[in-house]
Amino acid sequence: MTATDTGVLAGHLSLLAEALLPFRASEQLLARWGAELAGTLSGGGRLLVAGNGGSAAEAQHLTAELVGKLRDDREPYSAIALHAETSALTAIGNDYGYDEIFARQVRAHGRQGDILLLMSTSGASPNLLAAARAGREAGLRCWAFTGPTPNPLAEACHEALAVASPESQVVQELHLVATxxxxxxxxxILPTVPAPPTAAVRTGVEVVLDGGGPRVEAG
Structure with a gap:
């Protein structure tokens, strides 16, 4: 490894460190969003998330944490990454154009009171702007994770978490932290599910094979 190679990491970490200080101001926004999202999900509402490229991967990461779990076990909640439905995505792109790939899904899946979170480092992706318009028209609460403001997506949504860095990699890394x-x-806020008892519990019936033929025993 050369000195130049080691300098790449140092340079990247320096850019990340520069963005971290203003990013700390996002604490109250994330706390408020977390409370609002918990109330929406526990009330039967849904989170729709979309992004392009690396932001699409981060959108799917977020939905996995909600349908699955972050740490402690709890009930699963409805969260959909709109790019992950590939047949619908390609059909919509083919029939209606790439700018409509998310907006049409928002109109299909979104209900009034649901939350739409759009992720973009540039804040200028036409398909996300179309999704924001569709979301607001359908009565969804629209949030954005973006890079520096001002940008069109932040303005199109009700609220935005903006990372103050010109480097898209740094923006995406802090979007993951925000997630x-x-x-x-x-x-x-959401209740956890109690751990199952350690002792095994037999339920149902069991078919036992022996010399006298099969017999059924109650569990």
Missing amino acids: HVLCEYVDR
Whole structure:
């Protein structure tokens, strides 16, 4: 490894450190969003999430934490990454154009009171802007994770968490931090599921094979 190679990591960490200080101001916003999201999900509402490229991967990461779990076991909640339905995505793109791939799904899946979270480092993706318009028209609460403001997506949504860095990699890395913190706040509010008892419990019936032929025993 050369000195130049080691400098790449140092340079990247320096950019990340520069963005971390203003990012700390996002604490109250994430806490409030977490409480609002927990109330929406526990009331039977849904979270729709969308992004392009690396932001699409982060959108799917977020939905996995909510349908699955962040740390402690709890009930699963409805969260959909709109890019993950590939047949619908490609059909919509083919029939209606790429700018409509998320908006049409928002109109299909979103209900008034649901939450739409759109992720973009640039804040200028036409398909996300179309989704924000569709969400607001359908009565969804629209949030954005973006890079520096002002940008069109932040303005199109009700609220935005903006990372103050010109580097898209740094923006995405802090969007991932925001995802985990948001889920942490959600989990502080939503009830956990008690751990199962350690002793095994037999239920149902069991078919036993022996020399006299099969017999059924109650569990």
